[in-house]
Amino acid sequence: MTQTLVNKTPQPVPVEREQRYERLAALAQRHGALAVLALVVVVSSAVFPSFPTAENANGVAIQSSFLAIVALGMTFVIITGGIDLSVGSVFALGGVLAAYASQWGPLPALLLPLAVCGAIGLLQGVLIAYTGMAPFIVTLAGLLGARGLLLAITEEGANTYLVPKDSAFLELGQGTLFGVGYPVYLAVLLFALGGVLLQRTRYGQAVFAVGGSPDAAALMGLPVARIRVLTYLLSGLLAGFAGVLNASRLSSGVTILGVGLELDAIAAVVIGGTLLIGGAGTVSGTLCGVLLLGVIQNVINQIGSLNSSYQSVVSGGFLIVVVVVQTGLSRRRHLR
Amino acid sequence: MSQPVLDVRGVSKRFPGVLALDDVSLTVAPGEVHALVGENGAGKSTLIKILTGVYRPDAGDVFYRGEPVAFGRPLDAQAAGISTIYQEVNLVPLMSVARNLFLGREPRTRFGLIDVARMNREAGEQLARYGIEVDVRLPLRSLGLGAQQMVALARAVAVDARVVIMDEPTSSLEPREVDTLFRVVRELSGRGIAIVYVSHRLDELYQLCDRVTVLRDGRRVHTGALAQLDRLSLISLMLGRDAAEVRRDGLTGFSAHDAGDVEPILRVRNLSRAHQLHGISFEVRPGEVTGLGGLLGSGRSETAKAVVGALGADGEVTMAGRRLTRRSPAAAIRAGMAMLPEDRKAEGIVPGLSVRENIVLAAMPTLSRFGVVSRAKQDRIVDTFMKRLRIKAASPEQKVSELSGGNQQKVLLARWLCLNPRLLLLDEPTRGIDVGAKAEVQALIDELAADGLAVVLISSDLEELVEGADRIVVLRAGAVVGELAGDDVTEDNIMTALAQEPAHD
Structure with missing residues (x-):
């Protein structure tokens, strides 16, 4: 009978190198979008004299603020490992409901859309969290449903509700402070709150845990289903609020708005370094992603000779680069 | 207390x-x-x-x-x-x-x-x-x-x-x-x-x-x-x-083979994988059933998977005198190895397909000419194996999911046998099938070995292992702790090998 010793040589673990790599990867993930944004701004400022003006910057900021608010909710959803395709339709529905309710005053114009859009988000969240249906399918149904509801309210788009000219509601989207529109301040404020919510509250930590490893989160005693419901509720509320702001800015509820907005929001979130599979991401990255999309559009408009549709081509290219880099980073991890 | x-x-x-x-x-x-x-x-x-x-x-x-x-x-x-x-x-x-x-x-x-x-x-x-x-x-x-x-x-x-x-x-x-x-x-x-x-x-x-x-x-x-x-x-x-109880005669359908000093067809040298396998070496001869014994978690299945390249590991695997350099399941199949995995539901059987489709699945590349698979050829092969392995199905077109566990196992066996392998690795071939079918599968393994096939048998059923294997390599904690052959193949000896105090501490 032969006897073999159990081989007891421990593998040397290059802890130092691994951890340094982790730090670099985290840095690239968190601040990659910011670095690219800074680069694009610097180059554009040098090339186009009309780019680095206060007026132009203000324009980019106000145009980006609506997408930014929608993308904020999307960031939370994607970090939980989900997706919310309904936000474009919900955004449009929120706008129409705000314009419709503005005849009764500014408060109903704010509360009615938030209630309806919140309810849509809540319903989607409940379906996803408690029936185990795929977020993609549930929110696709939400996209179609909200758009249908919108068309029903406006008689297939035949009615466009206008905000009364003297309504205080118009102040929300059109008012300015130090020459900068209110929507910009609101977006910045919401992002600050969102950052605190994500990084410094138990709910935020649970969002990361649910996306990073739902089984582990459940075993650690986190209320996984409730976290999911809250997250889709948040996304619905934010999309609705962005719609309200937009209606106030345009003085009317435009039915055809928001088609494909969900895709811009997803693109901004992913460009901002949030993992599409969930578990990691930042709201500051999303803000950079939104601004990057806004600046690209602005620059292409500056070039003049280029059709503005090229904006999508460039944004798409960025998206591919970001995803390739992300995949590369995580593949190296798996190989170690 | x-x-x-x-x-x-x-x-x-x-x-x-x-x-x-x-x-x-x-x-x-x-x-x-x-x-x-x-x-x-x-x-x-x-x-x-x-x-x-x-x-x-x-x-x-x-x-x-x-x-x-x-x-x-x-x-x-x-x-x-x-x-x-x-x-x-x-x-x-x-x-x-x-x-x-x-x-x-x-x-x-x-x-x-x-x-x-x-x-x-x-x-x-x-x-x-x-x-x-x-x-x-x-x-x-x-x-x-x-x-x-x-x-x-x-x-x-x-x-x-x-x-x-x-x-x-x-x-x-x-x-x-x-x-x-x-x-x-x-x-x-x-x-x-x-x-x-x-x-x-x-x-x-x-x-x-x-x-x-x-x-x-x-x-x-x-x-x-x-x-x-x-x-x-x-x-x-x-x-x-x-x-x-162990010394009593067994009840299984196995008999002994004498491979004597036939040249080994499979030589495994120093197979190692972090935490799981530690320098595993053994040989397998044609016409002989080699058992891999050990408790759960001893590295039995991992060893078999590493041999066929389904699990990455260091070490040498030599098949019929040729060393396999780049190990992958495809290379192992080309070299003449076939493995029946432990979990046949998850890793083997395609429940929605028919008996015929399941059998010819792996043989498709060899049966086809310019990408077209001859149905006549398929039917001939399926017929041969259904008879030879005594697969009980209403027809070759019956869905595999409707067969009993034992017959499903035989379908899987047939799938690999139509590739004409020279080495068959069986991981728990009789788990989850009833007693009657068990004896049949065991008898089949026996026949295949008698026909000159080299068989590696993994089983946590000690009786099956002792009755079925002509030689047993005993594993513990991912290392070979003993090898039994001939009259030494008894349950007692396996347990003794498993129970030895580790020599290192």
Whole structure:
């Protein structure tokens, strides 16, 4: 009978190198979008004299603020490992409901859309969290449903509700402070709150845990289903609020708005370094992603000779680069 | 013994068709390290799931600190003070070490926000107590598995646990990490925390545990002080066989082959894989059944998978005199190897396809010409094998999912045999099939070997192994601890080999 010793040589673990790599990867993930944004701004400022003006910057900021608010909710959803395709339709529905309710005053114009859009988000969240249906399918149904509801309210788009000219509601989207529109301040404020919510509250930590490893989160005693419901509720509320702001800015509820907005929001979130599979991401990255999309559009408009549709081509290219880099980073991890 | 902290009385649990636990009792005292052992299907995991609130018992009671309890979900058990450390680390790899440690119970400032500075400081202190010095702000995945396991343990204990259940906590740890874990376990037991320790590694049990409960087929077969039970007795309790019974003639359909000094067709040299396989070497001769024996977790299946390239490993595999350089399942098939995996539902059978389709699946490339598969050729092959293997199906077009387990196994066997392999690796070929079909599959294996095929047989059924194999390579903890041939192939000898004190410590 032969006897073999159990081989007891421990593998040397290059802890130092691994951890340094982790730090670099985290840095690239968190601040990659910011670095690219800074680069694009610097180059554009040098090339186009009309780019680095206060007026132009203000324009980019106000145009980006609506997408930014929608993308904020999307960031939370994607970090939980989900997706919310309904936000474009919900955004449009929120706008129409705000314009419709503005005849009764500014408060109903704010509360009615938030209630309806919140309810849509809540319903989607409940379906996803408690029936185990795929977020993609549930929110696709939400996209179609909200758009249908919108068309029903406006008689297939035949009615466009206008905000009364003297309504205080118009102040929300059109008012300015130090020459900068209110929507910009609101977006910045919401992002600050969102950052605190994500990084410094138990709910935020649970969002990361649910996306990073739902089984582990459940075993650690986190209320996984409730976290999911809250997250889709948040996304619905934010999309609705962005719609309200937009209606106030345009003085009317435009039915055809928001088609494909969900895709811009997803693109901004992913460009901002949030993992599409969930578990990691930042709201500051999303803000950079939104601004990057806004600046690209602005620059292409500056070039003049280029059709503005090229904006999508460039944004798409960025998206591919970001995803390739992300995949590369995580593949190296798996190989170690 | 002081008042038990955990007292399980006569618990039964039935699943459709199986009595998973049958009147099982278990008592654990504060500060005791209690080993819970048993082979696959003995009911260990069902018992653990009842203790942690995943399942509810059909009969019997669980008393915790003197009170009857019925946990509805894992969270309730945890809140009451019964924590579980799973085999796979159940934490969130992307989140920082500190956040994992405090998830769901983070320290907060008076504004209700998480006090990150305090959390990181306390996390560092807690881990330092267990001898883990890391930057707690780094993501958990940047730590080694051992350190991750320690974070899980620190988390489990930090929630004021009175009982910690550890389900094979060392299965993916380095020896050095195991030492650290043991130190922590002893410290916990010194603080009066009761530990239920599940492991297949006997060495660990004897190093760590005070008492042992052995489960077999859902029943408790023994409880007592571990020190009074020698290794051989423990193994025979787990496997349910004793030396006298073993010497009796077997009941299986196997007979002996004499391969004599035929040149080996498969030579495996020094197969190694971190944590799992440690320098495994053996040879397989044509016309002979070579058994791979060992307890669960000894590396039997891993060895077979490594040989066919389904699992990455270092070492040399030589097939029919040619060394396989780039190992992959495709290369193994080309070299003439065929493997029947352990879990035929997950890894082999395609339930929605017919018997014919399942049989010719792997042979498609050789049966087709310019991508077109000749139906006549297919039918001929399928017919031959259905007859030869005595596959009982209404027709070749019957869906495989409608066949019995034994016949499904034969379909899989047929699939590999139509490739004309020279080496067949069978991982638990008779698991989950009824007694009659079992003997038939065994007889078939016998016939194939007699026809000159080299067969590697993996089985946790000792009787099957002893009856079926002409030679047995005994594995323990991923290393070869013995090789038996001829008259030495007895259950007694296998158990002796398994029970040997490890030579290194």
